[in-house]
Each structure stands twice: as structure tokens, then as C-alpha cells.
Amino acid sequence: MQRQQNPGRTRAGLFLVGSLVLALLAAGLVFRIIKKNQDQLREAQRPKETLDVVIAAHDLLVGMPISEDDVVVRAMYPTMVPEEGTFSVVNDVVGRTPRERILASEPIRDDRMARADAGIGLNALVTTGKRAMTVSTNTEDAVAGLLQPGNYVDIIVTIKPEDPTVAGAKWITDTILQAIKVLAVGGSLSDTSVPTEQTKVTNAADGTKKVEVKKKDPKAEAARRLKPSITLEVTPDEAEKLALAVAQGDIYVVLRSDIDTMQYANQGVKMSTTLIGLPTAPVTTTVKRPEGTPPVPEGPSAVVIQGSTRTNVQFKSDGTTETTDGKKRKP
Numbered sequence: 001m002q003r004q005q006n007p008g009r010t011r012a013g014l015f016l017v018g019s020l021v022l023a024l025l026a027a028g029l030v031f032r033i034i035k036k037n038q039d040q041l042r043e044a045q046r047p048k049e050t051l052d053v054v055i056a057a058h059d060l061l062v063g064m065p066i067s068e069d070d071v072v073v074r075a076m077y078p079t080m081v082p083e084e085g086t087f088s089v090v091n092d093v094v095g096r097t098p099r100e101r102i103l104a105s106e107p108i109r110d111d112r113m114a115r116a117d118a119g120i121g122l123n124a125l126v127t128t129g130k131r132a133m134t135v136s137t138n139t140e141d142a143v144a145g146l147l148q149p150g151n152y153v154d155i156i157v158t159i160k161p162e163d164p165t166v167a168g169a170k171w172i173t174d175t176i177l178q179a180i181k182v183l184a185v186g187g188s189l190s191d192t193s194v195p196t197e198q199t200k201v202t203n204a205a206d207g208t209k210k211v212e213v214k215k216k217d218p219k220a221e222a223a224r225r226l227k228p229s230i231t232l233e234v235t236p237d238e239a240e241k242l243a244l245a246v247a248q249g250d251i252y253v254v255l256r257s258d259i260d261t262m263q264y265a266n267q268g269v270k271m272s273t274t275l276i277g278l279p280t281a282p283v284t285t286t287v288k289r290p291e292g293t294p295p296v297p298e299g300p301s302a303v304v305i306q307g308s309t310r311t312n313v314q315f316k317s318d319g320t321t322e323t324t325d326g327k328k329r330k331p
Helices: 007-045 218-224 236-248
Strands: 051-056 071-076 131-136 152-159 172-185 197-203 209-215 229-234 249-256 298-306 309-316 321-323
Touching: 131 172, 131 236, 152 236, 172 236, 172 249, 229 236, 236 249
Parallel strands: none
Antiparallel strands: 051 071, 131 229, 152 172, 152 249, 172 229, 197 209, 298 309, 309 321
């Protein structure tokens, strides 16, 4: 007689086999996760490749040539360095002139400096084909003293025409220059709104970096904002126009956005009534009419009596005579 198989044992065996399979899968998954984390940890602990980059040891001002004390070399990760325009050797930047203000610890880039043969000072900042022209102004004209090098401005002139009858007004105001770059404010080529603190990074003897923080003098900062003149970058034609405006009228500086390069057409303002929308008075001019033929001066006259008729004869200076109708003589 055959032994009858127990169905409960079969189900238990299948359950045990399934549990073992699931346990093996879970163990394999945990092992893969742990191995992945270990690989990431080893990758993070591995020294990354670095690049030597020349950076500013302290804030570098516009127009001031760079010396060896102004820059240091620092190892930086490639992801932190611009792809082009940086330097790895200090001698490549010594003597160059910044065109913009460079902050401390900022990489020195070629596009932020003047050409190597451009010289130093203001002439290194002037674009080829343009000129630097200084005009006198006051604090109110220079946008309340907030005008900074690198800004863009419009120049407005108010002038008294030589012949008001031809111009149609006694005073004319017009925008003569637009989107003109400011190279300097007073005697400063750099941003006069510098922060109240200046940082300087130096290399200590033990190889560590030493950071020095120097506070600015508030009185000196206020004095820098009161500059009597501004230097503009203009073309030769614009320089001539600006010189004539300064000589003949009063100029005013209008600040505009750095990204606004649009040239706007305008007709100017000729009279104060235009500002409030009143119609301007018509300009009257005296027109001389052509004179007619002058009358011929009269000469002597005579009376001719023929019988009972009397005739008046007028002798002209040109030799002609004029007679009137004859009238009967009264007895």
C-alpha cells in the first residue's frame, strides 16, 4: 500500500524555497548598494586634479598697473576656473592694467585688462579710435554725486541761439550725445562707491593664507563723491560737438542703464511753455516790401488863355508837360 503524500509539507517546502530566493535577492541588492557607496567614498577621498591660477591678492583698482605683490598663485579645481583667459604664471600679468575693478581672490582674466602695449593710467582704458575728454560739472549735475566710472550717460545742452527769430525761441535744450561711457569721475578711474572694508590675501611663512581686512575712512569716502569733473569716452566728432556745447551753453549729465544702448530721436525743447503743454507764441518777422517807382518831381506851371478858354500846363523835370482840361475864363 503506497504512502499518501502530505500536502501541508509540500506547501511548507515551497514557502521555504521562496524565502531563500528572496533572501538571496535582498542580500545581493544590499551588497550592490554598499559597494556603490564605497566606490563613491573612495572617489571623494581621491585627490582631484587642480590648476594653478593667478588671483588678486587684494582689490585691484582701474588704471593701476599690477605688481608682483598684487597677485598670488592658487591651486583651484577646473570647475571653478573659466575655460579661457586665465593665467598660471605671475609674470604674465605683472605690468598689465585692469580695465575694471578686480576683487580680492578673483581670478585675473585677460578680457578685464587693457592690452599689454596700451600703457598705464587713463590712456590704457581708452578704446582705439576714441578720445578721453574731461568736462567740468558739479555734484548736482553729476547725478547727485552717484555717477561712477563705467556708467553710461547722455549729455544735454541748454543754449541761447544767436538769432532767436530764426530759432523760434530764446533758449533751446537738446540731447546732443547718447550712451557715452564714463571713464573717470574727478581724479578716480575706479568705482568710487567702494565697500567700507578691503581684504588682502598674503602668503604666510608657514605656507598658509593670511587675510587682512582694512576698513575705509568714511570721510575720505564722502570726499570722493564730490568731484568737480567727469571724463568721457567720445569719438573725435563727438568731442568737437561737446566742446562747442560747453563753450556756448550749459551741459547736464543724465544717467542711463548700462544695458540700454538704444539711440532715441528727439526734437528738443525750445521754450518753457513747451514743458507745460502751452502753445508757443508765433514768431513775427518784419518783411520789407519793395518800393514802387518814385514820383517825378514837378517843375514850374503856366496858364494858357485862348479866348475864353483857360488851360493849366505843368512842366515836368524830365521835359514832359501835363495839361488839364480847359475851362472857360470868367468874365
